[in-house]
Amino acid sequence: MFGQQLLEGLGAGAGYAALALALVLTYRFTGIVNFAQGELAMLATYVAWQLVVSGMPYWVALPVTVALAFAAGVLTERLVIRRLESGAGEVTLVVTTIGLYVLVNALATLVWTAALRAFPSPFPDSPPGLAALAAAGVAGAVLGALALVVRRTGLGLVMRAVAADARSARLSGVRVGRVLALGWGAAAAVGALSGVLLAPTLFLEPSMMTGVLVYAFAAATLGGFDSALGAVAGGLAVGVTETLAGTYLGFVGADLKIAVPLVIVVAVLLLRPQGLFGSAPVERA
Amino acid sequence: MRRVLLVLTLLLLTGCRADGGGAVLTGECAGQDGTGIDADHVKVGGIYPLSGPASAYAAVAQGASAYFAHLNRHGGVDGRRVEFLVRDDAYEPARAVEEARRLVLHERVFALFQTLGTPSTAAVREFAHRWKVPQVFVATGAAAWGAEAERRPWTIGFQPSYVAEARVYARYLAEELPHARVAVLYQNDDFGHELLDGFRRAIAGTSVRIVAERGYEVTDPGVQGQLANLAASKADVLLDVSTPKFAAQALAADAAMTGWNPLHILNGVAASPAVLQPVGYDKVQGVITAGFQKDPAAPEWADDPAVRTYLTALERYAPEADPGSQQVVFGWSAAEAFVKTLRRMRCPSREALRAAAHRLDDVRLGMLLPGITLSTGPGDAFPIEAEQLSRFEGERWVPFGRVIDTRAGPAGQ
Numbered sequence: 001m002f003g004q005q006l007l008e009g010l011g012a013g014a015g016y017a018a019l020a021l022a023l024v025l026t027y028r029f030t031g032i033v034n035f036a037q038g039e040l041a042m043l044a045t046y047v048a049w050q051l052v053v054s055g056m057p058y059w060v061a062l063p064v065t066v067a068l069a070f071a072a073g074v075l076t077e078r079l080v081i082r083r084l085e086s087g088a089g090e091v092t093l094v095v096t097t098i099g100l101y102v103l104v105n106a107l108a109t110l111v112w113t114a115a116l117r118a119f120p121s122p123f124p125d126s127p128p129g130l131a132a133l134a135a136a137g138v139a140g141a142v143l144g145a146l147a148l149v150v151r152r153t154g155l156g157l158v159m160r161a162v163a164a165d166a167r168s169a170r171l172s173g174v175r176v177g178r179v180l181a182l183g184w185g186a187a188a189a190v191g192a193l194s195g196v197l198l199a200p201t202l203f204l205e206p207s208m209m210t211g212v213l214v215y216a217f218a219a220a221t222l223g224g225f226d227s228a229l230g231a232v233a234g235g236l237a238v239g240v241t242e243t244l245a246g247t248y249l250g251f252v253g254a255d256l257k258i259a260v261p262l263v264i265v266v267a268v269l270l271l272r273p274q275g276l277f278g279s280a281p282v283e284r285a
Numbered sequence: 286m287r288r289v290l291l292v293l294t295l296l297l298l299t300g301c302r303a304d305g306g307g308a309v310l311t312g313e314c315a316g317q318d319g320t321g322i323d324a325d326h327v328k329v330g331g332i333y334p335l336s337g338p339a340s341a342y343a344a345v346a347q348g349a350s351a352y353f354a355h356l357n358r359h360g361g362v363d364g365r366r367v368e369f370l371v372r373d374d375a376y377e378p379a380r381a382v383e384e385a386r387r388l389v390l391h392e393r394v395f396a397l398f399q400t401l402g403t404p405s406t407a408a409v410r411e412f413a414h415r416w417k418v419p420q421v422f423v424a425t426g427a428a429a430w431g432a433e434a435e436r437r438p439w440t441i442g443f444q445p446s447y448v449a450e451a452r453v454y455a456r457y458l459a460e461e462l463p464h465a466r467v468a469v470l471y472q473n474d475d476f477g478h479e480l481l482d483g484f485r486r487a488i489a490g491t492s493v494r495i496v497a498e499r500g501y502e503v504t505d506p507g508v509q510g511q512l513a514n515l516a517a518s519k520a521d522v523l524l525d526v527s528t529p530k531f532a533a534q535a536l537a538a539d540a541a542m543t544g545w546n547p548l549h550i551l552n553g554v555a556a557s558p559a560v561l562q563p564v565g566y567d568k569v570q571g572v573i574t575a576g577f578q579k580d581p582a583a584p585e586w587a588d589d590p591a592v593r594t595y596l597t598a599l600e601r602y603a604p605e606a607d608p609g610s611q612q613v614v615f616g617w618s619a620a621e622a623f624v625k626t627l628r629r630m631r632c633p634s635r636e637a638l639r640a641a642a643h644r645l646d647d648v649r650l651g652m653l654l655p656g657i658t659l660s661t662g663p664g665d666a667f668p669i670e671a672e673q674l675s676r677f678e679g680e681r682w683v684p685f686g687r688v689i690d691t692r693a694g695p696a697g698q
Contacts, residue, residue: 008513012506114338116533118563202507203533203563207338211506243510 005243013239014136018194019216020231022187027225028163029183032093036100037191038209043104044069044192045199046112052120066189073188077181108206119199135197143232222265224278314632321395322633330370330388331399337375342401345424346371347606348616354602362627378408385409389418396638398623403427410440419638422619434666441642443619445669451483452691453575453672454550459491466496468520470511470535472527473500480526496520512538516545523547529560540568566680575672577657582609591651618652656688
């Protein structure tokens, strides 16, 4: 029984983790919190659904969708965010992402209506526990691949340089603009993955990612907003506590269940303001 | 010419008066309010979510409009054509009140026929009460419309309340599975609590027991965790009090769990093809729900004259609507009930409509299941209080057992 619930929690957590990872990527590269991350993921999931429904095999549709999401992320950065970045402050940018959130949601409702859609599961006949584990595995694999790129390649070095200090990087000859667009692209691609992972259990509809975004924020904050590993660990932790607290903490009940991960977040932040895996800001004296 | 001018001036004057009234009747109905109704017309307004998250319910307006169009073609109500104005509130109470204000004060409708959803209806109810405008056969299952009829007599419901629905399930379990152990999934809001509390009261005194209950918030992403929790109780029955999206998740999660196979009772709000089809018909076989309307697509009604009239009228007046949808049938039935209530008015006035709606005696409607009628009277402002259970078999709901009237018997009050 405990094992079953742990698996359920991990499965849900994998989806939260992927979206949290997308939030963290955008934040690390551009320094803003992208409120539209969940909606972009939902849009990508609709694209995947449309591809599968039109007859494309699942395992072909998945990489095609991720590639399309990557391109869409790059385009959003180039066409919308960059134009605002030069003149406006961070607050304007964040509000722009909220506008994007509303726009994307309305567009999806316009195109696909609010009707529920069944999204195919990659492992249709496996027991729910196994599917959850596989979802967690996919999230882990993506994190591993990202880590490899960031730590071991020249591109990764450039990305880290921009994330650490965009101005110095530019002075050293790095084309910062391209790297930023790349960051948005990577975030959108990871977000698309979170949507595709969650859709078989949540059912696809325009507000599918709205609730997930809250949990992803909790996960990213818990792990430390600038740590990719922290986002994944935070996502899994939030998924598991949320599921187990309902069963094993009798006094928590239905009303407080949603609060449990958030209480943990507050407790962690009181002790470690930078989050579990985040790095504390250091200023040279 | 002079007289026309005089009448026009009078009309303008009364139109500018802020009391919302205007046509005060004389004669045997002296003092009553005849706004929006004359010998040839009756003007009626309805408010539905034609856009926004709940826009699927716009189908109710299609059904109602089709009925009124069909009626007008066949002579209207006692010679009066029904002019039905449909407005959009996008499921937002504030917009619903604004639309009600426009309908009543600007369009000068005789009555509001239907508002949809508990939040919008509750908001408009206060407005209707203040302006003394009937708000008839609202499309929501909250028990408040009937229970608070003393304080808010201008508003009346239509469908069985969630409490009545809970009694139907409780009575079925007490008879068929007297020692049932029930796990409940419920939406943590007024809707969920009303059905759950109704069920709890209805099983008091029987050996049916609730062994586990888990709530969810409408803002939650999903209910998989709750289902895993409920499965731990090993209950025989799962009472699923959820709205469409969460119901689909719960049905899919229940089907996926091979170790737990409870009798799944799905509440009426979520028992539509839009929920069951995405889950997959093969996964929802044997699920039970309660209903009160005929299924126009069912073979047992293929030769039913009311169903044939309905299908022909739908094809002619609302070709874009899905005639098999229970929402469309609901709008059609409520409109028919409204027209029958109009016919029972003693005077052409708002007061008479209100009185007629509270004085229905076994009124039959074509699209209600046989044995289910509308009845109201002093102390009883709940028009429909009987339902029949259906089981999902193949690709549709198949009614079984007898009609369960929740008025009579120990569980009724």
